[in-house]
Amino acid sequence: MFCYQCEQTRNSQGCISVGVCGKNSEISDIQDKIVSALINLANSAERSLKHTDLIIKGLFMTVTNVNFDRDFLQNFFEELKNAYYSEEKFDIKKLWNENDDVRSLKSIILFGLKGMAAFAYNARCFNFKNEVVDSFFYEALQAISQKDNLNELGALVLKTGEVNLKAIELLDKANTETYGHPVPTKVTTNIEAGPFIVVSGHNLQDLYLLLEQSVDSGVNVYTHGEMLPCHAYPKIKKFEHLKGNFGTAWQNQQKEFENIPAPILFTTNCMMPVLDSYADRTFTTSLVSFPNIKYINQNKDFKPLINKAIELGGYKAFQHRTGLNGGFVLSVGYGHNTLLTFMDRIVELLNCGKLKYIFIVGGCDGAKSGRNYYTEFVRKIPKDALILTYACGKYRFNDIFTEKIYDIPRFMDMGQCNDTYSAIKFIRELSKRLNCSISSLPVSFVISWYEQKSVSILLTLLYLGIQNIRLGPGMPAFVSPNVMKMLINKFKIKPISTPDVDLKEILNV
Ligand code: SF4
Numbered sequence: 001m002f003c004y005q006c007e008q009t010r011n012s013q014g015c016i017s018v019g020v021c022g023k024n025s026e027i028s029d030i031q032d033k034i035v036s037a038l039i040n041l042a043n044s045a046e047r048s049l050k051h052t053d054l055i056i057k058g059l060f061m062t063v064t065n066v067n068f069d070r071d072f073l074q075n076f077f078e079e080l081k082n083a084y085y086s087e088e089k090f091d092i093k094k095l096w097n098e099n100d101d102v103r104s105l106k107s108i109i110l111f112g113l114k115g116m117a118a119f120a121y122n123a124r125c126f127n128f129k130n131e132v133v134d135s136f137f138y139e140a141l142q143a144i145s146q147k148d149n150l151n152e153l154g155a156l157v158l159k160t161g162e163v164n165l166k167a168i169e170l171l172d173k174a175n176t177e178t179y180g181h182p183v184p185t186k187v188t189t190n191i192e193a194g195p196f197i198v199v200s201g202h203n204l205q206d207l208y209l210l211l212e213q214s215v216d217s218g219v220n221v222y223t224h225g226e227m228l229p230c231h232a233y234p235k236i237k238k239f240e241h242l243k244g245n246f247g248t249a250w251q252n253q254q255k256e257f258e259n260i261p262a263p264i265l266f267t268t269n270c271m272m273p274v275l276d277s278y279a280d281r282t283f284t285t286s287l288v289s290f291p292n293i294k295y296i297n298q299n300k301d302f303k304p305l306i307n308k309a310i311e312l313g314g315y316k317a318f319q320h321r322t323g324l325n326g327g328f329v330l331s332v333g334y335g336h337n338t339l340l341t342f343m344d345r346i347v348e349l350l351n352c353g354k355l356k357y358i359f360i361v362g363g364c365d366g367a368k369s370g371r372n373y374y375t376e377f378v379r380k381i382p383k384d385a386l387i388l389t390y391a392c393g394k395y396r397f398n399d400i401f402t403e404k405i406y407d408i409p410r411f412m413d414m415g416q417c418n419d420t421y422s423a424i425k426f427i428r429e430l431s432k433r434l435n436c437s438i439s440s441l442p443v444s445f446v447i448s449w450y451e452q453k454s455v456s457i458l459l460t461l462l463y464l465g466i467q468n469i470r471l472g473p474g475m476p477a478f479v480s481p482n483v484m485k486m487l488i489n490k491f492k493i494k495p496i497s498t499p500d501v502d503l504k505e506i507l508n509v
Protein backbone atom coordinates (compact mmCIF):
# COMPACT_ATOMS: atom_id res chain seq x y z
CA MET A 1 0.00 0.00 0.00
CA PHE A 2 0.97 3.61 -0.31
CA CYS A 3 -1.02 6.45 1.18
CA TYR A 4 0.09 9.93 2.16
CA GLN A 5 -3.18 11.81 2.06
CA CYS A 6 -3.36 12.96 5.68
CA GLU A 7 -1.22 14.81 8.17
CA GLN A 8 -0.48 11.84 10.41
CA THR A 9 1.08 9.79 7.60
CA ARG A 10 3.99 7.63 8.77
CA ASN A 11 7.27 9.53 9.28
CA SER A 12 5.67 12.46 7.44
CA GLN A 13 6.30 10.53 4.20
CA GLY A 14 3.67 7.87 3.58
CA CYS A 15 1.99 4.81 5.10
CA ILE A 16 3.39 1.75 3.36
CA SER A 17 2.45 -1.37 5.31
CA VAL A 18 -0.39 -0.22 7.51
CA GLY A 19 -1.97 3.20 7.99
CA VAL A 20 -1.41 5.22 11.14
CA CYS A 21 -5.19 5.72 10.95
CA GLY A 22 -5.71 1.95 11.20
CA LYS A 23 -6.36 1.36 7.49
CA ASN A 24 -4.75 -1.91 6.38
CA SER A 25 -3.28 -2.73 2.98
CA GLU A 26 -6.42 -4.59 1.87
CA ILE A 27 -8.61 -1.53 2.52
CA SER A 28 -6.03 0.75 0.93
CA ASP A 29 -6.02 -1.48 -2.13
CA ILE A 30 -9.79 -1.38 -2.59
CA GLN A 31 -9.80 2.37 -2.07
CA ASP A 32 -7.17 2.71 -4.80
CA LYS A 33 -9.33 0.53 -7.06
CA ILE A 34 -12.32 2.77 -6.36
CA VAL A 35 -10.38 5.98 -7.13
CA SER A 36 -8.97 4.42 -10.34
CA ALA A 37 -12.46 3.32 -11.41
CA LEU A 38 -13.83 6.80 -10.73
CA ILE A 39 -11.13 8.31 -12.94
CA ASN A 40 -11.97 5.80 -15.69
CA LEU A 41 -15.63 6.63 -15.29
CA ALA A 42 -14.96 10.38 -15.54
CA ASN A 43 -12.84 9.78 -18.63
CA SER A 44 -15.14 7.63 -20.61
CA ALA A 45 -18.66 7.38 -19.33
CA GLU A 46 -21.42 9.81 -20.13
CA ARG A 47 -22.05 12.45 -17.55
CA SER A 48 -25.24 11.61 -15.67
CA LEU A 49 -26.77 12.16 -12.27
CA LYS A 50 -26.10 8.53 -11.39
CA HIS A 51 -22.44 8.77 -12.37
CA THR A 52 -21.96 12.06 -10.51
CA ASP A 53 -23.50 10.56 -7.38
CA LEU A 54 -21.12 7.60 -7.65
CA ILE A 55 -18.11 9.90 -8.07
CA ILE A 56 -19.06 11.98 -5.03
CA LYS A 57 -19.78 8.95 -2.87
CA GLY A 58 -16.67 7.10 -3.99
CA LEU A 59 -14.35 10.02 -3.31
CA PHE A 60 -15.91 10.70 0.08
CA MET A 61 -15.67 7.09 1.25
CA THR A 62 -11.91 7.12 0.61
CA VAL A 63 -11.34 10.17 2.83
CA THR A 64 -9.32 9.49 6.00
CA ASN A 65 -11.23 7.88 8.89
CA VAL A 66 -14.49 7.36 6.96
CA ASN A 67 -14.63 3.70 6.00
CA PHE A 68 -12.64 0.68 7.20
CA ASP A 69 -15.03 -1.99 5.94
CA ARG A 70 -13.74 -4.30 3.19
CA ASP A 71 -17.20 -5.64 2.28
CA PHE A 72 -18.76 -2.19 2.14
CA LEU A 73 -16.00 -0.89 -0.13
CA GLN A 74 -15.97 -4.01 -2.29
CA ASN A 75 -19.76 -3.78 -2.79
CA PHE A 76 -19.38 -0.17 -3.83
CA PHE A 77 -16.61 -1.13 -6.25
CA GLU A 78 -18.93 -3.75 -7.79
CA GLU A 79 -21.68 -1.13 -8.08
CA LEU A 80 -19.21 1.10 -9.91
CA LYS A 81 -18.23 -1.68 -12.28
CA ASN A 82 -21.89 -2.37 -13.00
CA ALA A 83 -22.51 1.28 -13.73
CA TYR A 84 -19.52 1.60 -15.97
CA TYR A 85 -16.79 -0.80 -16.91
CA SER A 86 -13.90 0.01 -19.19
CA GLU A 87 -11.03 -2.15 -20.39
CA GLU A 88 -8.61 0.78 -20.74
CA LYS A 89 -7.73 1.33 -17.19
CA PHE A 90 -6.01 4.13 -15.42
CA ASP A 91 -4.40 2.92 -12.22
CA ILE A 92 -3.94 5.53 -9.49
CA LYS A 93 -0.87 3.62 -8.30
CA LYS A 94 0.95 4.96 -11.38
CA LEU A 95 0.61 8.41 -9.93
CA TRP A 96 2.93 7.63 -7.03
CA ASN A 97 5.80 7.03 -9.47
CA GLU A 98 5.36 10.13 -11.61
CA ASN A 99 7.73 13.08 -11.65
CA ASP A 100 7.85 14.63 -8.17
CA ASP A 101 6.10 17.88 -9.05
CA VAL A 102 3.48 16.33 -11.33
CA ARG A 103 2.70 13.79 -8.59
CA SER A 104 2.51 16.56 -6.03
CA LEU A 105 0.13 18.78 -8.02
CA LYS A 106 -2.08 15.84 -8.99
CA SER A 107 -2.18 14.66 -5.39
CA ILE A 108 -3.22 18.12 -4.20
CA ILE A 109 -6.01 18.13 -6.79
CA LEU A 110 -7.15 14.60 -5.88
CA PHE A 111 -7.15 15.21 -2.13
CA GLY A 112 -8.85 18.59 -2.59
CA LEU A 113 -11.51 16.82 -4.67
CA LYS A 114 -12.04 14.25 -1.92
CA GLY A 115 -12.66 17.05 0.58
CA MET A 116 -15.01 18.77 -1.82
CA ALA A 117 -16.87 15.48 -2.35
CA ALA A 118 -17.55 15.33 1.40
CA PHE A 119 -19.18 18.77 1.29
CA ALA A 120 -21.09 17.99 -1.90
CA TYR A 121 -22.33 14.71 -0.42
CA ASN A 122 -23.68 16.40 2.71
CA ALA A 123 -25.42 19.05 0.59
CA ARG A 124 -26.93 16.32 -1.61
CA CYS A 125 -28.57 14.79 1.44
CA PHE A 126 -30.86 17.84 1.26
CA ASN A 127 -31.06 17.59 -2.50
CA PHE A 128 -28.87 20.66 -3.01
CA LYS A 129 -26.70 20.34 -6.10
CA ASN A 130 -24.55 22.71 -8.13
CA GLU A 131 -23.79 22.29 -11.81
CA VAL A 132 -20.32 23.85 -11.59
CA VAL A 133 -19.33 21.63 -8.68
CA ASP A 134 -20.69 18.49 -10.34
CA SER A 135 -18.99 19.05 -13.67
CA PHE A 136 -15.66 19.94 -12.06
CA PHE A 137 -15.40 16.44 -10.59
CA TYR A 138 -15.23 15.10 -14.16
CA GLU A 139 -12.83 17.79 -15.38
CA ALA A 140 -10.40 17.32 -12.50
CA LEU A 141 -10.47 13.51 -12.51
CA GLN A 142 -9.83 13.53 -16.24
CA ALA A 143 -6.90 15.91 -15.77
CA ILE A 144 -5.33 13.60 -13.18
CA SER A 145 -5.05 10.88 -15.81
CA GLN A 146 -4.40 13.04 -18.87
CA LYS A 147 -2.41 16.16 -18.04
CA ASP A 148 1.27 16.47 -17.22
CA ASN A 149 1.89 20.13 -17.85
CA LEU A 150 2.91 21.81 -14.59
CA ASN A 151 1.32 25.16 -15.45
CA GLU A 152 -1.99 23.56 -16.35
CA LEU A 153 -1.95 21.43 -13.21
CA GLY A 154 -1.05 24.47 -11.09
CA ALA A 155 -4.04 26.33 -12.52
CA LEU A 156 -6.24 23.34 -11.74
CA VAL A 157 -5.06 23.34 -8.13
CA LEU A 158 -6.42 26.86 -7.75
CA LYS A 159 -9.56 25.98 -9.67
CA THR A 160 -10.14 23.19 -7.15
CA GLY A 161 -10.12 25.89 -4.46
CA GLU A 162 -12.44 28.08 -6.52
CA VAL A 163 -14.99 25.32 -7.09
CA ASN A 164 -14.70 24.17 -3.48
CA LEU A 165 -15.88 27.64 -2.48
CA LYS A 166 -19.06 26.88 -4.40
CA ALA A 167 -19.33 23.53 -2.61
CA ILE A 168 -19.09 25.05 0.87
CA GLU A 169 -21.48 27.83 -0.14
CA LEU A 170 -23.91 25.17 -1.32
CA LEU A 171 -23.63 23.24 1.94
CA ASP A 172 -24.14 26.46 3.91
CA LYS A 173 -27.30 27.10 1.88
CA ALA A 174 -28.51 23.52 2.43
CA ASN A 175 -27.92 23.68 6.18
CA THR A 176 -29.28 27.18 6.79
CA GLU A 177 -32.30 26.94 4.47
CA THR A 178 -33.25 23.67 6.14
CA TYR A 179 -32.55 24.42 9.80
CA GLY A 180 -32.25 28.24 9.96
CA HIS A 181 -29.20 30.42 10.51
CA PRO A 182 -27.14 29.53 13.59
CA VAL A 183 -27.71 31.80 16.59
CA PRO A 184 -25.34 32.29 19.55
CA THR A 185 -25.90 29.38 21.89
CA LYS A 186 -24.25 28.09 25.07
CA VAL A 187 -23.65 24.34 25.19
CA THR A 188 -22.91 22.39 28.36
CA THR A 189 -20.30 19.66 28.63
CA ASN A 190 -22.15 18.08 31.58
CA ILE A 191 -24.14 14.87 31.14
CA GLU A 192 -27.49 14.34 32.80
CA ALA A 193 -28.59 11.10 34.47
CA GLY A 194 -30.53 8.64 32.32
CA PRO A 195 -30.20 7.09 28.87
CA PHE A 196 -28.39 9.00 26.16
CA ILE A 197 -26.87 8.78 22.68
CA VAL A 198 -23.66 10.40 21.45
CA VAL A 199 -23.70 11.59 17.81
CA SER A 200 -20.46 12.26 15.96
CA GLY A 201 -19.58 13.51 12.46
CA HIS A 202 -20.80 16.37 10.31
CA ASN A 203 -24.18 15.35 8.90
CA LEU A 204 -26.89 17.63 10.31
CA GLN A 205 -29.68 15.64 8.72
CA ASP A 206 -28.77 12.44 10.56
CA LEU A 207 -28.77 14.30 13.86
CA TYR A 208 -32.11 15.92 13.06
CA LEU A 209 -33.76 12.62 12.09
CA LEU A 210 -32.48 10.95 15.24
CA LEU A 211 -33.82 13.82 17.36
CA GLU A 212 -37.20 13.54 15.68
CA GLN A 213 -37.35 9.79 16.21
CA SER A 214 -36.25 9.96 19.84
CA VAL A 215 -38.72 12.64 21.02
CA ASP A 216 -40.56 11.32 24.12
CA SER A 217 -38.35 8.23 24.26
CA GLY A 218 -36.72 9.39 27.49
CA VAL A 219 -33.35 9.29 25.71
CA ASN A 220 -31.17 12.40 25.64
CA VAL A 221 -28.87 13.24 22.76
CA TYR A 222 -25.36 14.73 22.98
CA THR A 223 -23.23 15.95 20.13
CA HIS A 224 -19.61 14.90 19.74
CA GLY A 225 -16.74 16.37 17.69
CA GLU A 226 -17.92 18.29 14.66
CA MET A 227 -21.60 17.95 15.61
CA LEU A 228 -21.13 20.58 18.31
CA PRO A 229 -22.15 23.57 16.12
CA CYS A 230 -25.55 21.93 15.45
CA HIS A 231 -26.78 23.24 18.80
CA ALA A 232 -27.01 26.69 17.21
CA TYR A 233 -29.42 25.87 14.36
CA PRO A 234 -32.94 27.01 15.37
CA LYS A 235 -34.76 23.94 14.02
CA ILE A 236 -32.29 21.60 15.72
CA LYS A 237 -31.90 23.42 19.03
CA LYS A 238 -35.68 23.36 19.55
CA PHE A 239 -35.43 19.70 20.62
CA GLU A 240 -35.32 19.74 24.40
CA HIS A 241 -33.63 16.37 24.60
CA LEU A 242 -30.60 17.69 22.68
CA LYS A 243 -28.79 18.35 25.94
CA GLY A 244 -25.14 19.18 25.38
CA ASN A 245 -21.81 18.07 23.98
CA PHE A 246 -19.90 14.95 24.95
CA GLY A 247 -16.09 14.79 24.88
CA THR A 248 -13.55 16.55 22.75
CA ALA A 249 -12.01 16.06 19.30
CA TRP A 250 -11.86 12.82 17.29
CA GLN A 251 -8.41 11.61 18.36
CA ASN A 252 -9.59 11.21 21.96
CA GLN A 253 -12.58 9.00 21.13
CA GLN A 254 -11.07 5.62 22.02
CA LYS A 255 -10.39 6.90 25.53
CA GLU A 256 -13.62 8.88 25.88
CA PHE A 257 -15.99 6.19 24.56
CA GLU A 258 -14.48 3.30 26.46
CA ASN A 259 -16.63 3.34 29.58
CA ILE A 260 -19.75 5.30 28.79
CA PRO A 261 -23.13 3.64 29.37
CA ALA A 262 -24.45 4.84 26.01
CA PRO A 263 -24.35 4.10 22.28
CA ILE A 264 -22.46 6.19 19.75
CA LEU A 265 -23.46 7.06 16.18
CA PHE A 266 -20.92 8.03 13.52
CA THR A 267 -22.42 9.96 10.59
CA THR A 268 -19.13 10.91 8.85
CA ASN A 269 -15.44 10.95 9.78
CA CYS A 270 -13.39 11.06 11.87
CA MET A 271 -13.91 7.53 13.17
CA MET A 272 -10.95 5.72 14.68
CA PRO A 273 -10.76 1.93 14.69
CA VAL A 274 -13.52 0.86 17.07
CA LEU A 275 -12.21 -0.86 20.21
CA ASP A 276 -13.86 -4.03 21.56
CA SER A 277 -14.81 -2.14 24.70
CA TYR A 278 -17.45 -0.12 22.83
CA ALA A 279 -17.94 -2.08 19.59
CA ASP A 280 -21.31 -3.52 20.63
CA ARG A 281 -22.72 -0.04 21.24
CA THR A 282 -21.32 1.69 18.16
CA PHE A 283 -23.45 2.41 15.09
CA THR A 284 -22.54 3.93 11.74
CA THR A 285 -24.61 5.31 8.89
CA SER A 286 -24.23 6.87 5.40
CA LEU A 287 -20.72 6.20 4.07
CA VAL A 288 -19.14 5.33 7.40
CA SER A 289 -18.59 1.67 8.13
CA PHE A 290 -16.39 -0.59 10.23
CA PRO A 291 -16.36 -4.41 10.22
CA ASN A 292 -18.91 -6.00 12.56
CA ILE A 293 -20.34 -2.66 13.65
CA LYS A 294 -24.09 -2.10 13.30
CA TYR A 295 -24.94 -0.07 10.23
CA ILE A 296 -28.08 2.04 9.81
CA ASN A 297 -29.03 2.12 6.15
CA GLN A 298 -30.60 4.86 4.06
CA ASN A 299 -34.02 4.23 5.61
CA LYS A 300 -32.56 6.00 8.65
CA ASP A 301 -34.51 3.95 11.14
CA PHE A 302 -32.67 4.80 14.35
CA LYS A 303 -34.83 2.55 16.57
CA PRO A 304 -32.01 0.04 17.27
CA LEU A 305 -29.81 2.93 18.45
CA ILE A 306 -32.54 4.39 20.66
CA ASN A 307 -33.30 0.94 22.10
CA LYS A 308 -29.61 0.41 22.83
CA ALA A 309 -29.55 3.69 24.77
CA ILE A 310 -32.56 2.56 26.83
CA GLU A 311 -30.96 -0.85 27.44
CA LEU A 312 -27.68 0.73 28.63
CA GLY A 313 -29.54 3.21 30.81
CA GLY A 314 -26.97 5.99 30.88
CA TYR A 315 -25.43 7.38 34.06
CA LYS A 316 -27.25 6.91 37.35
CA ALA A 317 -26.40 10.45 38.40
CA PHE A 318 -25.50 13.81 36.84
CA GLN A 319 -21.89 13.87 35.54
CA HIS A 320 -19.88 17.03 35.74
CA ARG A 321 -17.53 16.97 32.77
CA THR A 322 -15.32 19.67 31.33
CA GLY A 323 -13.40 20.61 28.22
CA LEU A 324 -9.62 20.24 28.06
CA ASN A 325 -8.99 23.38 30.09
CA GLY A 326 -11.60 22.90 32.80
CA GLY A 327 -14.40 24.99 31.26
CA PHE A 328 -17.86 23.46 30.99
CA VAL A 329 -19.76 25.88 28.77
CA LEU A 330 -19.00 26.06 25.04
CA SER A 331 -20.19 28.95 22.87
CA VAL A 332 -21.37 28.24 19.32
CA GLY A 333 -23.49 29.93 16.66
CA TYR A 334 -21.33 32.65 15.12
CA GLY A 335 -22.00 31.81 11.49
CA HIS A 336 -21.94 34.57 8.88
CA ASN A 337 -25.45 35.75 9.63
CA THR A 338 -24.55 36.54 13.22
CA LEU A 339 -21.00 37.67 12.47
CA LEU A 340 -22.20 40.25 9.98
CA THR A 341 -24.46 41.82 12.63
CA PHE A 342 -21.24 42.76 14.46
CA MET A 343 -19.66 44.27 11.35
CA ASP A 344 -20.49 47.94 12.03
CA ARG A 345 -19.13 47.70 15.53
CA ILE A 346 -16.02 45.77 14.46
CA VAL A 347 -15.22 48.40 11.82
CA GLU A 348 -15.77 51.18 14.37
CA LEU A 349 -13.50 49.49 16.95
CA LEU A 350 -10.81 48.79 14.35
CA ASN A 351 -10.92 52.39 13.12
CA CYS A 352 -10.50 53.86 16.58
CA GLY A 353 -7.80 51.36 17.55
CA LYS A 354 -9.73 49.68 20.35
CA LEU A 355 -9.71 46.46 18.38
CA LYS A 356 -6.27 45.71 16.96
CA TYR A 357 -6.45 42.44 15.10
CA ILE A 358 -8.56 39.43 14.12
CA PHE A 359 -7.16 35.90 14.26
CA ILE A 360 -8.91 33.04 12.50
CA VAL A 361 -7.54 29.98 14.26
CA GLY A 362 -9.26 27.00 12.73
CA GLY A 363 -9.03 23.56 11.20
CA CYS A 364 -8.73 20.00 12.26
CA ASP A 365 -7.41 18.50 15.47
CA GLY A 366 -5.16 15.46 15.55
CA ALA A 367 -2.89 13.37 17.71
CA LYS A 368 0.53 14.95 17.10
CA SER A 369 2.12 16.53 20.15
CA GLY A 370 3.02 19.74 18.26
CA ARG A 371 -0.66 20.61 18.15
CA ASN A 372 -0.53 22.19 21.59
CA TYR A 373 0.93 25.11 19.62
CA TYR A 374 -2.66 26.17 18.92
CA THR A 375 -3.68 26.25 22.60
CA GLU A 376 -0.61 28.25 23.49
CA PHE A 377 -1.09 30.51 20.50
CA VAL A 378 -4.67 31.52 21.38
CA ARG A 379 -3.73 31.96 25.04
CA LYS A 380 -1.04 34.44 24.00
CA ILE A 381 -3.20 36.47 21.64
CA PRO A 382 -3.41 40.05 23.04
CA LYS A 383 -6.68 40.96 24.77
CA ASP A 384 -7.54 43.57 22.15
CA ALA A 385 -7.76 40.98 19.35
CA LEU A 386 -10.74 38.88 18.26
CA ILE A 387 -10.46 35.11 17.78
CA LEU A 388 -12.68 33.34 15.26
CA THR A 389 -12.61 29.58 14.92
CA TYR A 390 -14.08 26.62 13.01
CA ALA A 391 -13.71 22.81 12.82
CA CYS A 392 -12.54 20.47 15.56
CA GLY A 393 -9.12 21.97 16.33
CA LYS A 394 -11.02 24.39 18.59
CA TYR A 395 -11.52 21.72 21.26
CA ARG A 396 -8.02 22.60 22.42
CA PHE A 397 -9.26 26.01 23.56
CA ASN A 398 -13.03 26.38 23.18
CA ASP A 399 -13.69 26.11 26.92
CA ILE A 400 -11.33 28.96 27.83
CA PHE A 401 -12.82 32.26 26.69
CA THR A 402 -15.78 34.12 28.13
CA GLU A 403 -14.67 37.75 27.88
CA LYS A 404 -15.82 40.46 25.49
CA ILE A 405 -14.11 43.26 23.63
CA TYR A 406 -16.55 46.02 24.51
CA ASP A 407 -19.86 44.48 23.41
CA ILE A 408 -18.45 41.78 21.09
CA PRO A 409 -17.57 38.27 22.27
CA ARG A 410 -13.79 37.94 21.99
CA PHE A 411 -14.03 34.30 20.91
CA MET A 412 -16.54 33.24 18.25
CA ASP A 413 -17.07 29.76 16.85
CA MET A 414 -18.29 29.80 13.24
CA GLY A 415 -18.97 26.04 13.09
CA GLN A 416 -17.66 23.01 11.18
CA CYS A 417 -14.80 22.87 8.65
CA ASN A 418 -17.15 23.84 5.79
CA ASP A 419 -18.19 26.90 7.80
CA THR A 420 -14.91 28.48 6.76
CA TYR A 421 -17.47 29.86 4.35
CA SER A 422 -18.58 32.20 7.16
CA ALA A 423 -15.01 33.39 7.65
CA ILE A 424 -14.78 34.09 3.92
CA LYS A 425 -18.02 36.07 3.89
CA PHE A 426 -16.81 37.97 6.92
CA ILE A 427 -13.42 38.98 5.50
CA ARG A 428 -14.90 39.85 2.11
CA GLU A 429 -17.35 42.21 3.79
CA LEU A 430 -14.64 43.62 6.06
CA SER A 431 -12.40 44.36 3.08
CA LYS A 432 -15.28 46.24 1.43
CA ARG A 433 -15.92 48.26 4.56
CA LEU A 434 -12.25 49.05 5.12
CA ASN A 435 -11.75 49.65 1.45
CA CYS A 436 -8.69 47.45 1.18
CA SER A 437 -7.76 44.09 -0.29
CA ILE A 438 -8.31 40.89 1.69
CA SER A 439 -4.57 40.41 2.01
CA SER A 440 -4.06 43.81 3.64
CA LEU A 441 -6.74 43.33 6.31
CA PRO A 442 -5.66 43.11 9.97
CA VAL A 443 -6.63 39.44 9.80
CA SER A 444 -4.51 36.27 9.88
CA PHE A 445 -5.40 32.64 9.30
CA VAL A 446 -3.63 30.19 11.60
CA ILE A 447 -4.64 26.75 10.40
CA SER A 448 -4.28 23.22 11.66
CA TRP A 449 -4.79 20.59 8.99
CA TYR A 450 -5.42 16.88 9.13
CA GLU A 451 -7.48 15.24 6.39
CA GLN A 452 -8.68 16.06 2.89
CA LYS A 453 -11.44 18.53 3.75
CA SER A 454 -8.78 20.76 5.20
CA VAL A 455 -6.86 20.42 1.92
CA SER A 456 -9.85 21.67 -0.07
CA ILE A 457 -10.41 24.52 2.40
CA LEU A 458 -6.78 25.57 2.16
CA LEU A 459 -7.04 25.62 -1.64
CA THR A 460 -10.09 27.88 -1.37
CA LEU A 461 -8.20 30.33 0.83
CA LEU A 462 -5.31 30.34 -1.64
CA TYR A 463 -7.67 30.85 -4.55
CA LEU A 464 -9.02 33.92 -2.72
CA GLY A 465 -5.50 35.28 -2.56
CA ILE A 466 -5.17 35.03 1.20
CA GLN A 467 -1.52 35.34 2.10
CA ASN A 468 0.68 34.59 5.07
CA ILE A 469 -1.40 31.62 6.22
CA ARG A 470 0.31 29.84 9.13
CA LEU A 471 -0.06 26.10 8.54
CA GLY A 472 0.70 23.23 10.90
CA PRO A 473 1.45 21.09 12.70
CA GLY A 474 3.55 19.84 9.74
CA MET A 475 3.63 20.38 6.01
CA PRO A 476 1.76 17.89 3.79
CA ALA A 477 3.95 14.99 2.61
CA PHE A 478 2.38 15.28 -0.84
CA VAL A 479 3.74 18.79 -1.44
CA SER A 480 7.08 18.48 -3.27
CA PRO A 481 9.94 20.90 -2.48
CA ASN A 482 9.35 22.82 -5.73
CA VAL A 483 5.61 23.10 -5.20
CA MET A 484 6.26 24.23 -1.63
CA LYS A 485 8.65 26.88 -2.93
CA MET A 486 5.94 28.07 -5.31
CA LEU A 487 3.37 28.25 -2.47
CA ILE A 488 5.79 30.22 -0.34
CA ASN A 489 6.67 32.63 -3.15
CA LYS A 490 3.15 33.19 -4.39
CA PHE A 491 1.10 33.00 -1.20
CA LYS A 492 3.74 33.50 1.51
CA ILE A 493 2.34 30.42 3.23
CA LYS A 494 4.36 29.65 6.36
CA PRO A 495 4.80 26.62 8.58
CA ILE A 496 3.96 27.39 12.21
CA SER A 497 7.04 28.00 14.38
CA THR A 498 6.46 28.99 18.01
CA PRO A 499 3.49 31.01 19.26
CA ASP A 500 5.78 33.84 20.44
CA VAL A 501 7.72 34.11 17.19
CA ASP A 502 4.59 33.86 15.02
CA LEU A 503 2.59 36.38 17.06
CA LYS A 504 5.48 38.82 17.04
CA GLU A 505 5.80 38.52 13.29
CA ILE A 506 2.07 38.78 12.60
CA LEU A 507 1.55 41.77 14.88
CA ASN A 508 4.79 43.36 13.83
CA VAL A 509 5.81 44.05 17.43
S1 SF4 B 1 -5.21 8.15 5.62
FE1 SF4 B 1 -3.40 9.01 6.60
S2 SF4 B 1 -2.86 7.62 8.27
FE2 SF4 B 1 -4.35 6.57 6.94
S3 SF4 B 1 -3.09 5.37 5.55
FE3 SF4 B 1 -3.46 7.33 4.55
S4 SF4 B 1 -1.78 8.69 5.13
FE4 SF4 B 1 -1.75 6.91 6.48
Ligand code: SF4
Pocket residue numbers: 225226250269270363364365391392393417450451453
Ligand atom coordinates in the same frame (compact mmCIF):
# COMPACT_ATOMS: atom_id res chain seq x y z
S1 SF4 C 1 -12.67 18.87 11.40
FE1 SF4 C 1 -11.35 17.44 10.28
S2 SF4 C 1 -10.33 16.22 11.84
FE2 SF4 C 1 -12.07 17.22 12.78
S3 SF4 C 1 -13.68 15.69 12.73
FE3 SF4 C 1 -13.92 17.07 10.95
S4 SF4 C 1 -12.80 15.99 9.35
FE4 SF4 C 1 -12.12 15.07 11.26
